[in-house]
Amino acid sequence: MVSDLPVVVIGGGPQGLAAAAHLRERGLTPLVLEAGPVPAHAVSQWAHVRLFSGWNELVDPAAARLLAPTGWTAPTEGYPTGGEWISGYLGPLADTLGGAVRVGARVTGVSRKGRDRLVDAGRDEQPFTVHVTYADGTEEKIDARAVIDASGTWTAPNPAGADGLPALGERVAAEAGLVTYLPPAQVEQFAGKHVAVVGAGHSAMTAVIQLGALAEDHPGTRISWVVRRGGTGISFGGGSADELPQRGALGLGAKAAVDKGFVELVTGFRTDRIAVSGGQAILVGENGVELAPADHVVVLTGFRPDLSFLSEMRLELDATLQAPVRIAAEVDPNLHSCGDVAATGAADLAHPEKDLYLVGMKSYGRAPTFLAMTGYEQVRSVVAELAGDHEAAARVELVLPDTGVCGGSGAFDDPASASGGCCGAPEAGPQIVELSVGVR
Incomplete structure (x- = not known):
């Protein structure tokens, strides 16, 4: 039966x-x-x-x-x-x-x-x-x-490509060991090197915090945090208003790494190609802008x-x-x-x-x-x-904790959009933070 x-x-x-x-x-x-x-x-x-x-x-x-x-x-x-x-x-x-x-x-x-x-x-x-x-x-x-x-x-991790497909050259760079899709277990190997983190979620924030601490302890280490959205489309979470305190702390920690200057935040960058040159990976945006050559690229895009x-x-x-x-x-x-x-x-x-x-x-x-x-x-x-x-x-036996951030991710192409989601911009509490770093 x-x-x-x-x-x-x-x-x-x-x-x-x-x-x-x-x-x-x-x-x-x-x-x-x-x-x-x-x-x-x-x-x-x-x-x-x-x-x-x-x-x-x-x-x-x-x-x-x-x-x-x-x-x-x-x-x-x-x-x-x-x-x-x-x-x-x-x-x-x-x-x-x-x-x-x-x-x-x-x-x-x-x-x-x-x-x-x-x-x-x-x-x-x-x-x-x-x-x-x-x-x-x-x-x-x-x-x-x-x-x-x-x-x-x-x-099945998402690729670095802004269109949801692997960027041109991404597979080659991954096969060469220059691109990985896991949070780094041992960050000490990157001391004195340039590491680019691609992605804006909690995994990316975790990597940014770890690598930012490495840069603080080892001068000459360069960390770039590369995200697709521009300006106020970058959310550092609900902070103390998050009902999961450690989740809120991730956003605060990532923001602190940027504010202290140990992490360079590159906003509005949509990866089109990854070129390999001299044992390094070069991220190239859809607009043709190239980032500085990186010794390693950590793709954490979901x-x-x-x-x-x-x-x-x-x-x-x-x-x-x-x-x-x-x-x-x-x-x-x-x-x-x-x-x-x-x-x-x-x-x-x-x-x-x-x-x-x-x-x-x-x-x-x-x-x-x-x-x-x-x-x-x-x-x-x-x-x-x-x-x-x-x-x-x-029967429903669970009420999920709130993030402390109200609203969706905002209009994708509007760097001034802080919401556009379910309940509009929050009236009080943690706000969407606007940070921008020049692309070189």
Whole structure:
């Protein structure tokens, strides 16, 4: 019977492991397929980065209940790094789930058994078939009663190109090791060199703070922070008004690095080409302006969902964000700041393909700043729906913290625009800061 089959969870990160805990608590059988060599492999790649969510926001309640009999104690104080999140919570959770988690298991396709995307007849009654390729090259098809895609977006970073495509020469520069897409783990290697950080989000701010401190300690080190928007389109966040204090501190720290002169902020720069010359990378804008040659370029421009293995699934995605249509307006960065959105549940995440759900960062499509607690609420609701508890699935058990910044990102081509989003310019509190640095 289809009801006897496992629920396949794609991705063994924070939301995938939490989904498995909820499934087990509900008496359903989870099977977590993690493409990496270890659970939470994506988190391990930024193990050195400190989260701006505290421990109380990083542990899923069902996972905590599953771990409690093992003698595990939930950390309660402080803000862990990615590595500490793994050692203090995600690793023990994966160990407790045991054989329900398979690593080195890359999902290459999801369909309905005996039905391609075009076939209507009996579609909802057929189990899913999940195609998997393992690290040793072997392949398998797994039947499933439902599929929860928690694979995230980490493996699909956005390129430096202003048009959403890799800039001309970007691939060559990346192959030469001059361009990377991860926050640097060891900044000391850049002492005395010129590093360009491309991007304006929280990951970019984290890198700017780290590199700014390096420049302060090592004269002769040059840091350029390159962003597409001009003038007041640059937001340093809500500062003390942010209900996640460490998130607000990121913006304040990045602004301080600029104000002190350790970081040069280059606004209104839209990368068209990356030229390689003399072992350095030269960013060239759409207007032909060239930045000074950089010894290293860190591209932190966000991420996008990989939908390739869902090509046989009937998805209902927003044309702009590639997020489920019922949550797109809530998370659209053109309309909202990152934290003034409502929590989302099964009804918001449902697709025409019955019992298929995209959760976690992937559910936001190309929208930024997804919080772990958002994902935990999503999987709680989705699993309740799969278990037939429709009342629990419909219930909202989370209110998201606000960023302290009201309004969207402003008119893209108007450097004087500070809002243009959901609620206009803020009347009080932290304002959008205007900074500009001449391009040489």
